[in-house]
Amino acid sequence: MSSKRTVQFKIYRYDPDKDDKPYMQDISVELEESDKKLLDALVRLKAKDDSLSFRRSCREGVCGSDAMNINGKNGLACLTGIDELAQPITIRPLPGLPVIRDVIVDMTQFFKQYHSIKPYLINNDPAPERERLQSPEDREELNGLYECILCACCSTSCPSFWWNPDKFVGPAGLLAAYRFLADTRDQATSERLDNLEDPYRLFRCHSIMNCVDVCPKGLNPTRAIGKIKDMMVRRAV
Amino acid sequence: MKVAKHTFDAVIVGAGGAGLRAALQLSEAGLKTAVLTKVFPTRSHTVAAQGGVAASLGNSTEDNWHWHMYDTVKGSDWLGDQDAIEFMVKKANEVVVELEHFGMPFDRTDNGKIYQRPFGGHSQNYGQTPVSRSCAAADRTGHAMLHALYQRNVRANTHFFVEWMAMDLIRNADGDVLGVTAMEMETGEVSIFHAKATIFATGGSGRIYYSSTNAFINTGDGVGMAARAGIPLEDMEFWQFHPTGVAGAGVLITEGVRGEGGILRNASGERFMERYAPNLKDLASRDVVSRSMVTEINEGRGCGSEKDHVLLDITHLSPENIMKRLPGIREISIQFAGVDPIKAPIPVVPTCHYQMGGIPTNYKGQVIVPKDGNPNVPVPGFYAAGECACASVHGANRLGTNSLLDLLVFGKSAGETVVADFQSGQLTLKPLPDDAADVSLARIARLEVQTNGVEVADVRLDMQRTMQKHAGVFRFADMLKEGVAKILEVAERAKHTQIKDKSKVWNTARTEALELDNLIEVAKATMISAEARKESRGAHVRDDAIDCAETPNGRDDKNWLKHTLWYSEGNRLDYKPVNLQPMSADVEPIALAKRTY
Numbered sequence: 001m002s003s004k005r006t007v008q009f010k011i012y013r014y015d016p017d018k019d020d021k022p023y024m025q026d027i028s029v030e031l032e033e034s035d036k037k038l039l040d041a042l043v044r045l046k047a048k049d050d051s052l053s054f055r056r057s058c059r060e061g062v063c064g065s066d067a068m069n070i071n072g073k074n075g076l077a078c079l080t081g082i083d084e085l086a087q088p089i090t091i092r093p094l095p096g097l098p099v100i101r102d103v104i105v106d107m108t109q110f111f112k113q114y115h116s117i118k119p120y121l122i123n124n125d126p127a128p129e130r131e132r133l134q135s136p137e138d139r140e141e142l143n144g145l146y147e148c149i150l151c152a153c154c155s156t157s158c159p160s161f162w163w164n165p166d167k168f169v170g171p172a173g174l175l176a177a178y179r180f181l182a183d184t185r186d187q188a189t190s191e192r193l194d195n196l197e198d199p200y201r202l203f204r205c206h207s208i209m210n211c212v213d214v215c216p217k218g219l220n221p222t223r224a225i226g227k228i229k230d231m232m233v234r235r236a237v
Numbered sequence: 238m239k240v241a242k243h244t245f246d247a248v249i250v251g252a253g254g255a256g257l258r259a260a261l262q263l264s265e266a267g268l269k270t271a272v273l274t275k276v277f278p279t280r281s282h283t284v285a286a287q288g289g290v291a292a293s294l295g296n297s298t299e300d301n302w303h304w305h306m307y308d309t310v311k312g313s314d315w316l317g318d319q320d321a322i323e324f325m326v327k328k329a330n331e332v333v334v335e336l337e338h339f340g341m342p343f344d345r346t347d348n349g350k351i352y353q354r355p356f357g358g359h360s361q362n363y364g365q366t367p368v369s370r371s372c373a374a375a376d377r378t379g380h381a382m383l384h385a386l387y388q389r390n391v392r393a394n395t396h397f398f399v400e401w402m403a404m405d406l407i408r409n410a411d412g413d414v415l416g417v418t419a420m421e422m423e424t425g426e427v428s429i430f431h432a433k434a435t436i437f438a439t440g441g442s443g444r445i446y447y448s449s450t451n452a453f454i455n456t457g458d459g460v461g462m463a464a465r466a467g468i469p470l471e472d473m474e475f476w477q478f479h480p481t482g483v484a485g486a487g488v489l490i491t492e493g494v495r496g497e498g499g500i501l502r503n504a505s506g507e508r509f510m511e512r513y514a515p516n517l518k519d520l521a522s523r524d525v526v527s528r529s530m531v532t533e534i535n536e537g538r539g540c541g542s543e544k545d546h547v548l549l550d551i552t553h554l555s556p557e558n559i560m561k562r563l564p565g566i567r568e569i570s571i572q573f574a575g576v577d578p579i580k581a582p583i584p585v586v587p588t589c590h591y592q593m594g595g596i597p598t599n600y601k602g603q604v605i606v607p608k609d610g611n612p613n614v615p616v617p618g619f620y621a622a623g624e625c626a627c628a629s630v631h632g633a634n635r636l637g638t639n640s641l642l643d644l645l646v647f648g649k650s651a652g653e654t655v656v657a658d659f660q661s662g663q664l665t666l667k668p669l670p671d672d673a674a675d676v677s678l679a680r681i682a683r684l685e686v687q688t689n690g691v692e693v694a695d696v697r698l699d700m701q702r703t704m705q706k707h708a709g710v711f712r713f714a715d716m717l718k719e720g721v722a723k724i725l726e727v728a729e730r731a732k733h734t735q736i737k738d739k740s741k742v743w744n745t746a747r748t749e750a751l752e753l754d755n756l757i758e759v760a761k762a763t764m765i766s767a768e769a770r771k772e773s774r775g776a777h778v779r780d781d782a783i784d785c786a787e788t789p790n791g792r793d794d795k796n797w798l799k800h801t802l803w804y805s806e807g808n809r810l811d812y813k814p815v816n817l818q819p820m821s822a823d824v825e826p827i828a829l830a831k832r833t834y
Binding site: 015016017018034036046047049050051053054055056057058059060061062063064065079100101102104107111115118119120121123127129130131132133134135136138139142146147149150180183185186 | 276277279280281282284285294334335337338339340342343344345346347348349350351374377380381384385388389391392423452453454485486488489565568569572573692693694736737738740741742743744745746749
């Protein structure tokens with residue numbers, strides 16, 4: 001690999017303070033050898049043009065800030081290798097959410113759906129003196145569920161969420177719903193299922209599986225949604 | 238500019254572990270509370286903590302709080318206040334069990350209890366053998382904790398102001414704290430948050446260094462705000478360099494890797510920690526391990542073509558165990574080091590990680606300052622917890638897993654103190670001065686009109702390189718002296734930062750310029766405090782401190798067993814005594830001794 005290289009970008013730009021409408025900006029940047037991830041390149045770009053706006057924080061794929069649409073696919077800038085990407089690298093905001101500025105989107109609807117599934121443990125027994133016991137096998141049921149970083153890559157890649165963001169909980173919210181349904185310490189199973197028993201909230205998932213394809217943490221919301229549907233069926237019979 | 242005013246019982250700045258734990262206390266007690274956070278709560282840097290949270294639950298090996306207290310005092314190189322340390326270790330089981338009740342997905346032992354692993358500096362029987370004290374959720378403990386705390390706050394209907402950046406502390410003529418000014422990032426509007434109580438939980442400032450495990454957001458906002466408002470900063474010379482940051486990338490590799498059996502090796506494959514810490518070896522305290530690594534590298538035994546790092550080896554562990562206990566580390570290693578640790582060792586290097594010092598507080602979370610001859614007088618209305626605060630439980634060197642414990646215990650304690658002060662009627666809404674928002678508005682206005690200034694990114698880089706070069710793992714008298722002059726020069730330039738972006742909407746150039754003001758305060762405090770402390774203690778080790786019987790490891794208790802206080806105004810230094818007296822009669826003071834592992 002050469003030590004310095006120039007990378008071409010096409011970036012979605014929109015500043016409501018001065019732009020009538022969004023446009024795609026062609027811009028290139030020279031990278032240092034240590035620049036490995038797309039986020040490194042965006043930080044270099046920002047040093048060149050400080051008006052380029054994007055969210056970022058941990059730069060190691062655990063805070064979920066820098067989700068964006070990269071060459072047509074949702075992902076985290078900090079986990080995406082620059083050299084894996086075809087140029088010009090096309091950067092757009094996450095699809096389906098209102099754009100505030102550049103690649104910064106308004107995530108209100110996304111979090112509203114997350115909050116709608118009561119994303120907290122419900123257990124109304126008096127708290128014991130020590131920890132509640134849970135077998136390693138029961139704990140293992142939470143693997144692949146609790147690791148979600150709420151980056152919204154999945155929900156904003158889901159056509160069902162694009163059409164009905166106000167009615168369909170979306171893959172991230174449903175993954176969280178199943179995380180609590182699967183927790184042996186939680187007592188609100190039927191309340192949680194009631195909350196999803198609706199033509200839209202759960203059943204708008206048509207197993208398109210875009211969510212699985214884009215999840216930067218390798219999680220599988222479709223499988224979790226399938227398990228919720230199974231629970232629905234089982235309690236109906 | 239029009240300034241809106243919001244009135245609350247309490248305002249909390251920061252929504253990481255400490256802020257969320259405090260918020261829970263306030264929300265559940267029914268106080269009208271605003272939590273300001275510049276990122277969505279689950280994006281706070283607590284999320285990146287990996288290895289665990291300390292508590293002497295004794296689920297796998299015998300343990301008790303006395304041993305935990307001894308380890309923490311020794312780890313602090315006796316600079317920690319023993320009353321606050323006793324308070325913290327005694328509360329550990331309670332706050333960890335509470336988290337489990339909140340739904341935190343801890344790993345489990347075969348009998349269903351919280352899984353615990355060994356960690357650096359934690360021992361059984363006063364330093365004898367490693368103990369399993371770190372309560373863990375795989376290697377994603379911070380993530381699991383932060384989400385559980387956020388979720389519990391959703392349940393409690395906590396009122397968040399998401400993507401609001403706090404700018405300045407508001408004090409009246411008596412010095413009482415009345416709230417903060419803050420900018421809504423989406424609109425650029427400045428508001429006043431007027432409150433009876435203000436809790437700072439803004440986290441650390443690791444971005445003052447060039448190479449740091451810290452997130453972009455860790456810009457010491459609360460620390461900088463406090464310093465500008467006349468609050469002294471305590472023990473800022475003490476910075477933890479984590480032994481295992483990924484070489485080149487700086488991303489953290491948890492000490493839990495060594496807790497699970499990982500070994501550090503030099504170029505010849507030698508397990509060099511056996512020479513430096515015969516007893517605890519790779520699980521010695523972080524300052525000791527980091528110095529040993531740098532010594533190996535400096536003496537030519539580093540690895541790679543540049544001989545600039547060492548290797549962290551877990552290839553002898555079973556792939557199943559790695560996948561189960563260290564899955565996140567494997568991901569990070571593949572992503573950022575290009576190495577699958579199941580097959581090959583990870584290149585690592587000591588990397589700036591944690592600020593032991595901060596805003597001075599007592600164990601109740603009250604911010605304390607010297608006044609009328611008393612070094613510890615609470616500032617009415619002002620509280621702080623977590624990494625931005627200095628209680629002081631970490632002293633000169635923090636033990637791994639004690640940071641998550643710190644933010645739980647003191648987040649809760651600060652919350653409880655505010656609730657108690659509120660309910661007893663001690664907290665009142667004091668009138669705002671007319672100029673409450675002037676300082677913040679002037680800062681924004683300057684950025685609007687500044688011409689012929691300097692780029693934020695340039696000044697920040699100069700600061701980071703200066704700190705890295707002049708106040709690193711090993712410190713040198715002449716370099717520190719030079720560092721002070723340099724950092725003051727950088728600070729002078731930082732007054733003239735210029736931004737091209739003038740948009741009102743989500744202006745991150747402006748946010749970064751405001752953050753730099755905070756970082757600069759921290760950098761000055763660090764360099765000036767470090768230059769002045771003429772001894773080696775914990776993470777602060779200098780070349781001119783002599784290791785002899787009177788000053789073991791270069792530690793000079795006769796002259797330097799005291800906390801530093803740095804005041805921004807005039808870069809003035811003051812000192813106050815360390816509290817060597819525990820809180821209760823349950824335990825004897827841990828007597829001064831030479832620190833070996």
